Amino acid sequence: MSMNFQNKIKKITKIATLFLLSVVFFILYLPRVVNAVATLAPTGLVAKAASSTQINLTWNTVSGATGYKIYRNGTFIKQVITNNASDTGLTAMTVYNYAVTSIDNLNNESAKSEVVNAKTLPTTNSAKLFITGDYELTGDINCQGMQYCLVIAADNVVIRGNGYRILGTKYLGSIFSGGIYNYGFDNIFIDNVIIDGFKNSINFENADNIKISNSRTLNSLNGVLLKNSINSEISNNNFSNYLDTALKLFNLTNINIKNNEISQSGTGLYIAIHTGTSIVGNNFHENKVAIGFADTKNSVIQNNIFSNNQYVSWPESSEMSDLSSNQMLHENNLFSLKVNGGSVKNRGDNISFIIQTSELPSGSASTYSITTMPQEQINVTRSGDTITGNFIANQEGMYSIIVESKDLKNNVRRQRFPLIVGETNSRSVTYYLRDIYPIHGQPANIVPQSDMKSANLSLPTSEESINCSIWIQAAIDEIPQHPYALISDIQLHSVYQLGTNPNYPRYIGLDPEAGWGQYVDPALQQDIPPAGTYSQYDNYFNGLDWMIAYPRDWYWLSFKLAGDRPSWQSTPINPSYAKI
Known part of the structure; x- marks a missing residue:
């Protein structure tokens, strides 16, 4: 065979090989490239809890998609052919994140959708009722001993209370509990209901278009806890007697707070990370802090009345658009x-x-x-x-x-x-240090089962003690017969125990603002010796010259004992007391 003929054969073989490779590419690989960019990520993904163990998902269909892959917390869990799915076998009261991709007939996968989350519902034995449609109270509902009473389990729900009560146990439950609880359901209207007790009276999160009106909440750690909400309104309500905060609001856009009465709480209104907030026509009175702000933008604060609060706090923000026509009457710390x-x-x-x-x-x-x-x-x-x-x-x-x-x-x-x-009448009043929680919201931001107890005018009927690891305190919780006074001297009579560990500062002191924590102004501290068994000791604070300008100022005076495992004991015969 000649050399030329061999070279021709080789050239023909190369051409044939390239042709066959081109055919394979166009048949097998080019459609994959085209389809990879033609399949779009799903939009409109929505996740809603269906029960304590199930979350339902829906999304918009994708043209050309033959199926969808579902990811929970970043991990693939299943593939479906419709634009909806259920995720089951989940844990109650747990937040799960979801994303969805689309696939075509060649199993090409799109980018992931936006990530959304949902939280499974409480278990059936921890809640009274699960509300999936409009609900009307025809009488009081007793939910004492339960963490949740009414649990919202659907969008577009109206709850009409008709003035009846939802009764719970004061402060009971976790930080997530609530008399009315909702995570993730929108368009909810609550009207004319009284919620008494619970850790939180109303606890809503990731819920838009919420309206709470003509209702009363009381005797909880927090009144309304609202987080991650758009276009909501809280109006014409009465919020009173909260150990922590009457209205605690986070991450909000366009919320109206108007014509509410907010009183006798640690903080009346605390609001953080928000824009477009309107606070109009509210009456804040007898709170330790009327308003606490953070990250304020474009807020309107108009025509509110602030009276007899321990503090009025304003946002330190140049972006606040309107602070006008408010009345701050008889407040401390204005001047x-x-x-x-x-x-x-x-x-x-x-x-x-x-x-x-x-x-x-x-x-x-x-x-x-x-x-x-x-x-x-x-x-x-x-x-x-x-x-x-x-x-x-x-x-x-x-x-x-x-x-x-x-x-x-x-x-x-x-x-x-x-x-x-002119001449004054010298009087004394004795407060007994009691193992009873105070009921007037002092100090702010303190929770039950803590170191704050009461100083009351009545003796205990049996032995009581106040104990903790490094500090204890008792705040006055009753106003004396003659409330307007100049406090000149205080005698603290302690029946106490106190360890010897030098790592814990040891002292007894006065705090005129009932602040949470062991800190006391050094000028108001005195030494107290350690005591391995219950012993008696008297401390005298003289020449105080403290003027009581308003009756509720008594509530913010507390007595503190700090050191190694402090304990105050009171019995009917030998109580610990403060003589003022």
Whole structure:
């Protein structure tokens, strides 16, 4: 065979091989490339709990898809041919994340859909009723001893209470529990229901278009706990007597809080990570903190009344759009006033004082008026944030210096500072340190089964003790017969035990603001010796000059014992007490 003929054969073989490879590529591989970009990721994925062990999924169909793959928490779990599926065998009260992909007839897989989550429902023995449609109360519902009473289990539900009660056990349950509980279901309307007890009166998360109106909640750790919500409204309700917070709201967009009465709680309203919030026409009174803010954007705070709260707190944000026409009446810490020479004066004295002021974050300058009650001629000079003044006290009895400011946006702030003129009646009142939880919301952000107990006017009927590992405290929980007073001296009589471990600071002290924790102002601390068995010891705090301006100020005075395994004991015969 000639060389030329051999070369021709080789060329023909190469051409044939390339042709066959091209045919194979076009037949087998090119469609895969085309299909890989033609199959789209599913949209509109929705996950909803169906029970304590099942979550249902739905999504929009994908053109050209022959099936779908489902991923739970990033792991493939099943493949289906329809645009819906159920995931079963799950654990109750557990959050699961889901994503879905589409596949074609050659098993090409798309990118994953957006990830959504759902939370399985509580078990049937931990809840009273599962609500899947409109529900109307025809009488009180007793859910005492249960973590959940009504559990929302569907979208588009209306609950009408008709003024009846949902009764629970005070503070019972986990942080997720609630008298009315909802995770992930939208368009829920709650109207005219009374919720008494529970850890949380209403506990909603990942739920949009929620409306709560004309209802009353009380005697819980938190009133309404709302997290991750859009376009919701809380209006015309009464929230009172919460150990922690009446309204605790996180991660919200466009929420209206209007015409509510919010009182006697650690914090009236706490709201964080939110935009487009409207707080209008509410009445905040007798809370330790009226409002606590974080991450505020484009909020409106108008026409609210704040009275007799321990603190009013404003958001420190330049993005707050409107703070106007609010009234802050008889609040602490709006201004700082010092009467020269103390708060007890004689008739005819020239009483001089200094006031430190501050502006609201509305940014508009304020005008001030200073008056006295009984009314006296008063001389006032202002320099920047400092106001000095004086007046002659022509009468005997209780005087008040009243400071009022009004800014260009009609926000009014008023605070009263009392003092005593002339002879005074010296009285004493005794508070017994009791193993009873306080009921007036003090201190803020404290939970049951903690170190806070009560100082009450009544003796225990049997032996009681307050114990913890490094600190204990008792806050006054009853107002005495004569609430307006100047506290001059406090005797703390302790029947106590206290270990010797040097790693724990050992002291007894006073906290006029009932703060949670072992900290006490060093000026209000005294030493107390260790005691291996219950022993008695007296500490005396003299020359305090603490003026009680408002009756509820008593609630924020607490007594603390810190050190190694402190314990206070009270018996009917030999109680621990504070004599004021």
